[in-house]
Structures are given as structure tokens and as C-alpha cells.
Amino acid sequence: MTSPLQQKLKIAGPSVVTANRTWDGVVVYRTAAKGWSVELTDAAIVRNSDEAKALLAEAVADDVGAIGPYIAPVQVDDAGKILPGNLREQIRRDGVTIDLPV
Amino acid sequence: MYAYDEIDRTLVNERVLEFRDQVQRRLSGELTEDEFKMLRLQNGVYLQLHAYMFRVAIPYGTLASNQLRALAHVARKYDRGYGHFTTRQNIQFNWIKLSDLPDALADLAEVGIHAMQTSGNNMRNVTSDQWAGVAPGEIEDPRIWSELIRQHTTLHPEFSFLPRKFKIAITASDHDRAAIKVHDIGLKLIKNEKGETGFEVLVGGGLGRTPFIGKTIKHFVHGRDLLSYIEAILRVYNQYGRRDNIYKARIKILVHELGIEKFSREVEEEWQHIRNSSLQIDDEVIEDIRSRFIYPAYEKLPHMPDELRQAAADPDFEAWRKNSVAPHKVQGYSIVTISLKPIGAPPGDATAEQMDALADLADKYSFGEIRVGHEQNLALPHVAKRDLPALWKALDKLGLATPNVNLITDIIACPGLDYCSLANARSIPIAQELTRRFANHELANLIGRLHINISGCINACGHHHVGHIGILGVEKNGEEVYQITIGGRADENAALGNLIGPGVKFDEVADVVEDIVEAYLALRERPDELFMDTVKRLGVEPFKERVYATR
Numbered sequence: 001m002t003s004p005l006q007q008k009l010k011i012a013g014p015s016v017v018t019a020n021r022t023w024d025g026v027v028v029y030r031t032a033a034k035g036w037s038v039e040l041t042d043a044a045i046v047r048n049s050d051e052a053k054a055l056l057a058e059a060v061a062d063d064v065g066a067i068g069p070y071i072a073p074v075q076v077d078d079a080g081k082i083l084p085g086n087l088r089e090q091i092r093r094d095g096v097t098i099d100l101p102v
Numbered sequence: 103m104y105a106y107d108e109i110d111r112t113l114v115n116e117r118v119l120e121f122r123d124q125v126q127r128r129l130s131g132e133l134t135e136d137e138f139k140m141l142r143l144q145n146g147v148y149l150q151l152h153a154y155m156f157r158v159a160i161p162y163g164t165l166a167s168n169q170l171r172a173l174a175h176v177a178r179k180y181d182r183g184y185g186h187f188t189t190r191q192n193i194q195f196n197w198i199k200l201s202d203l204p205d206a207l208a209d210l211a212e213v214g215i216h217a218m219q220t221s222g223n224n225m226r227n228v229t230s231d232q233w234a235g236v237a238p239g240e241i242e243d244p245r246i247w248s249e250l251i252r253q254h255t256t257l258h259p260e261f262s263f264l265p266r267k268f269k270i271a272i273t274a275s276d277h278d279r280a281a282i283k284v285h286d287i288g289l290k291l292i293k294n295e296k297g298e299t300g301f302e303v304l305v306g307g308g309l310g311r312t313p314f315i316g317k318t319i320k321h322f323v324h325g326r327d328l329l330s331y332i333e334a335i336l337r338v339y340n341q342y343g344r345r346d347n348i349y350k351a352r353i354k355i356l357v358h359e360l361g362i363e364k365f366s367r368e369v370e371e372e373w374q375h376i377r378n379s380s381l382q383i384d385d386e387v388i389e390d391i392r393s394r395f396i397y398p399a400y401e402k403l404p405h406m407p408d409e410l411r412q413a414a415a416d417p418d419f420e421a422w423r424k425n426s427v428a429p430h431k432v433q434g435y436s437i438v439t440i441s442l443k444p445i446g447a448p449p450g451d452a453t454a455e456q457m458d459a460l461a462d463l464a465d466k467y468s469f470g471e472i473r474v475g476h477e478q479n480l481a482l483p484h485v486a487k488r489d490l491p492a493l494w495k496a497l498d499k500l501g502l503a504t505p506n507v508n509l510i511t512d513i514i515a516c517p518g519l520d521y522c523s524l525a526n527a528r529s530i531p532i533a534q535e536l537t538r539r540f541a542n543h544e545l546a547n548l549i550g551r552l553h554i555n556i557s558g559c560i561n562a563c564g565h566h567h568v569g570h571i572g573i574l575g576v577e578k579n580g581e582e583v584y585q586i587t588i589g590g591r592a593d594e595n596a597a598l599g600n601l602i603g604p605g606v607k608f609d610e611v612a613d614v615v616e617d618i619v620e621a622y623l624a625l626r627e628r629p630d631e632l633f634m635d636t637v638k639r640l641g642v643e644p645f646k647e648r649v650y651a652t653r
Contacts, residue, residue: 020149020153022200023200024199025149025152025154025198025199026152067135068135087580088151091151091520092151096152097531098531100182101184101447101448101453102183102453
């Protein structure tokens with residue numbers, strides 16, 4: 001499998017690096033402080049492929065902290081709030097779109 | 103029930119210790135994810151959208167009540183209070199933490215349950231008819247042979263690194279409830295003219311990106327030669343199966359590309375080398391396995407007990423009995439299917455409370471035994487007919503007496519984009535909406551047998567190719583789009599569905615299915631002409647016209 005760092009990165013707009021936390025699998029986002037946050041609003045935004053590659057490289061290096069990092073599209077509204085860029089990322093942020101059977 | 107011996111118990115317990123060490127090394131950073139991934143997959147641990155997913159094997163769909171309680175315990179203690187029964191007689195937990203997995207596995211090991219080979223490129227859980235051992239007219243209990251294959255292939259080094267995953271299903275009835283024609287190897291138990299037990303062997307079936315119906319490679323393989331013949335197939339696959347392209351790595355592609363004649367010649371040649379080896383099965387081995395299946399001490403009961411006669415006055419009970427109760431091979435007993443498809447609920451899910459309560463009901467009414475079917479329903483295989491009214495009342499209280507088995511709301515659905523990292527579109531909300539649209543049981547009964555299968559991506563975990571109505575979710579320009587097929591089926595007459603036209607949007611799917619059903623009701627020749635028969639008689643066109651005339 002091709003490493004994420006060797007893949008061609010095409011950034012169509014603002015993006016973040018997201019992954020799952022290693023010990024529990026929870027969705028996390030790479031922050032500008034070189035850490036991980038469970039809040040999308042804390043995520044570092046990248047806007048071109050060089051920035052994206054650099055942030056992804058940093059995330060991949062933290063193999064103990066989180067697994068499967070990748071670049072995900074986001075939208076940034078007028079107030080600067082970061083929103084998921086597609087349904088998949090919306091579900092990862094907000095959880096399932098159904099009521100859990102409990 | 104099958105009683106594990108000391109070898110099985112040791113294997114399962116040692117596996118837990120091994121995995122505990124692997125998890126510890128992963129969490130400490132001693133193992134990288136690249137190094138750990140294959141190890142976790144071989145223990146049924148995937149990474150999904152929100153969390154790790156833990157898949158637990160239920161060999162040939164047979165569970166003891168204490169095992170079901172252990173699954174409820176795992177759901178409650180380590181997950182979010184429920185589990186999801188899959189189309190391959192497994193159960194999945196969607197929210198488990200990696201750090202908790204060794205403890206969860208250890209708890210399951212206490213009752214002989216494990217997750218070995220529920221993922222990875224190896225021999226997966228050997229599945230069978232959920233009515234095995236109790237269905238009238240069955241040749242013999244297919245689980246004996248399933249167990250033989252399970253023992254032979256579990257952690258078998260030659261089959262632990264196949265080109266791709268490998269699935270076997272076995273049936274012993276004329277009506278195929280195990281979907282053997284869409285498995286890598288499908289086995290049908292038969293008798294030859296001498297009355298000897300053997301198998302019709304099918305190979306190269308499968309769904310996913312490139313679906314194929316399995317082809318008969320040998321019309322009769324004697325039972326004593328079963329392992330050597332399967333091994334010959336696996337050796338040919340291991341040698342020639344493609345490892346360079348994951349999408350072309352399943353045996354179905356190899357069979358298709360070589361052609362069944364050439365493939366079978368290769369298998370035959372390989373088989374001649376190993377047929378008379380230690381792989382030949384002694385009768386004693388089969389008898390030993392047979393002896394470890396503990397069958398209930400059935401009572402001599404009347405065909406029509408008073409309790410059942412009296413309860414027949416209750417129309418709700420009768421509706422459930424007619425729908426969910428099937429004949430048993432022993433007089434006075436029934437097989438009860440428990441629908442895990444309540445109206446508006448995710449197909450195949452059961453809460454920990456439901457699992458615990460079902461375990462109690464199994465103890466009370468079914469000799470402590472539960473079965474799991476590939477349609478994502480459960481069954482109690484040994485219910486005395488006199489107990490049916492009491493069982494129905496208890497199931498109803500648990501929300502588990504929906505009389506919709508094999509009807510339009512008995513939907514197979516994969517977890518879809520709500521959970522799965524491979525999915526492109528949601529499956530569960532589509533299923534939920536469809537069950538609401540067809541919630542009226544009179545309407546569902548009027549429609550008759552109709553299977554809707556939904557997958558959230560081309561990998562087809564929801565078996566959409568073989569749904570009478572199949573629904574495949576894809577992503578197009580950032581939106582969920584659903585392709586609809588009709589005419590598929592997974593039984594002894596297995597067939598792949600045909601596309602009826604362009605994909606439709608998420609909120610149009612239920613309308614389209616309603617149109618298809620309305621067309622069927624208008625087109626069928628008589629009330630007992632099933633949907634599949636109407637589609638077979640008329641083809642796709644009339645349905646296509648109905649759906650797309652106004653779209």
C-alpha cells in the first residue's frame with residue numbers, strides 16, 4: 001500500500017488532518033500545537049498541498065497517538081468556524097445519523 | 103451444541119494471552135500500526151469511522167445461552183450496550199476501545215468464544231444453515247462437517263496468508279438458507295446411490311465489486327475426501343490467485359479467468375497428490391465430532407397441543423405463528439425465528455438486555471440453544487409447540503415478536519456510512535424508512551415473500567446483488583446515490599439482480615421501492631405469484647417504466 005506521504009495530495013480547499021486515537025479509536029484532529037484534539041474546531045487548517053504534506057507527515061510520525069491519518073476537506077464559515085467538508089466527515093464528527101438501539 | 107475439548111480451550115486461551123501482549127506492545131509504541139494491523143485483523147479488530155470494531159465468530163451460527171449472555175456482557179461492559187449480527191453469522195461491536203479488547207476476549211474465552219479469523223486473508227467463519235440439525239428432510243446435520251473444516255483450517259499456516267479472504271458455507275437441505283452459491287466454496291450435503299454421505303462442491307461464488315454465482319466443480323466428493331478436496335482447491339488458489347491487485351484476488355476471479363474446466367483440472371491434479379494422505383478422514387474422526395454435538399432430549403409430544411389450539415383464537419399470536427414458526431423434524435416441536443427487524447430499527451441489532459432475556463428464554467424453551475442466520479435474525483431451534491404462546495408473549499414484551507420474517511421489512515443491511523470506513527452511503531436509515539413505509543403487516547403479507555438487501559458500498563456486505571430488490575449506495579459528486587436492482591436471490595436458484603435504471607437520491611429510495619411494489623401488485627397474475635416469479639416472467643422493463651415514467 002502506498003504511504004500517505006507518497007500519495008499525490010490535491011487540496012481543493014481548506015483541509016485538516018484527521019485520524020483515530022490509537023488507544024480507543026476516537027476521531028481526532030491534528031492541531032497547530034502538534035497534538036491531537038477531539039474537536040474539529042481545534043484543527044490546524046491547511047490550504048495547499050505543501051502545507052498538507054507537512055501536517056500529514058507530522059501526524060504520521062505520531063504513530064502511538066493516532067492511526068490512519070489522512071487529509072479531509074473542511075469548510076470555514078464567515079465567523080471562522082470549521083465545518084466538515086462532506087457527509088463522511090460530518091458523521092465522523094457528529095456520530096451516527098440514527099438513534100442507537102439502547 | 104458442540105462441546106469444545108481441551109485442545110480448543112487451550113487454543114482460545116493462549117490466543118487471548120498472545121493478543122494481550124500484542125496490544126500492550128502496540129500501546130507502548132513497541133509495535134507500529136503497520137506491524138500491528140495484520141495481528142489485530144486476525145483477531146477480528148477493524149478500525150471504523152468512529153472507533154475500533156470487534157467482530158466475534160459464531161461458528162455455523164450456533165450459540166449456547168451462556169455464550170449469548172457473554173456477548174451481552176461485552177456489549178454492556180466494553181461497548182455501548184448493543185451488538186450487530188452480521189450476514190456471516192458473526193456479531194460486531196462498534197465502539198470498543200483497543201485497550202479493552204484483551205479483557206473482552208478473555209471474558210468471551212471463558213465460554214469458548216473467540217474472534218480468530220473473523221478478518222484477514224484467511225479462512226473465515228464457516229457458516230451453515232441456521233436450521234441445521236432440526237430442519238425436516240435434511241440429509242444430516244451439516245454442522246458436523248462445518249466443525250471438521252473449522253478445526254482443520256483454524257490457524258492452519260498454509261491458509262493464514264491467502265491472496266484474499268476465503269468463505270465457506272454448507273447446507274444439507276434442498277432449500278438453501280446458507281447462501282452457498284455466493285461463497286468461495288459452497289458445499290451441499292448429498293447422498294450417492296450407495297447411500298454414502300458426500301458433497302456437491304461449488305466454487306467461485308461471491309458478491310462484492312465483481313459478483314459471481316458459484317459453479318459446480320464436482321458433483322460428488324465423498325465425505326472422507328472433503329478435507330483433501332478443499333485443500334486441493336485452496337492450494338490451486340494459493341498458487342495462482344492474484345496478490346498484485348486486491349480487486350482481483352478472490353478465488354471467483356481466478357475461476358472466471360481460468361474457466362471452471364481448467365480450474366477443475368488443476369484442482370483434480372492437485373487432489374490426486376493428496377487424496378490418499380493423512381487428509382483422508384476416518385469415520386472415527388467424524389463420529390468423534392458427532393459425539394461432541396449434544397442434542398436435546400426431546401419429549402414425546404402431540405402434534406397439536408391444547409395450548410396451541412387455544413391460542414389460535416388470538417389473531418396477533420396467529421399472525422406471528424404463521425410468519426415466524428417453522429416445522430421441526432421432531433413431532434411436537436417447532437423452530438422459531440426471532441426477527442431482529444422491528445419497524446424503524448437498525449436491522450440485525452440487539453441490545454444487551456434483549457440478548458440476556460433471549461438467553462433466559464432459550465434456557466426455558468429451547469434447551470439453551472440459539473441460532474444466528476445470515477439474514478441477520480436469530481432462531482430458537484427446539485421449541486415445544488405447547489410453549490409457543492408463552493414464548494410469543496415473552497418475545498413481544500422484548501420487542502422481538504415482529505411477524506415480518508421473509509417479508510418486505512425483513513431487510514438485510516450493512517452498517518453503511520454510519521459506521522463503516524469503506525462505505526460511500528448510508529444503509530441503515532434507508533432500511534428504517536422502508537420498514538416504516540411497509541409497517542402495515544396486512545400490506546406486507548399481501549406483498550408476500552420479498553427480500554430487500556442494502557449495501558452502502560460496492561463491497562456488498564448487505565448482499566444487494568442477491569436481494570429480490572437490491573439497493574447499492576454510491577457517492578456521486580458528494581451526494582449519496584442509490585442504484586436499484588431487481589431479480590436477485592440467494593437461495594438454491596441464486597441469481598444476480600438487474601439494474602432498473604439510473605441511481606436515485608437518498609430521499610427518493612423509499613418512493614422508488616413503493617413504485618416497484620405497486621407495479622408488482624398490479625402485474626402479478628394471481629395473489630400467490632411471488633415478486634421473484636413476476637420479475638422472472640416479465641423482466642425488468644415494466645418495473646423500470648413504472649419507476650422512471652415520472653422521474
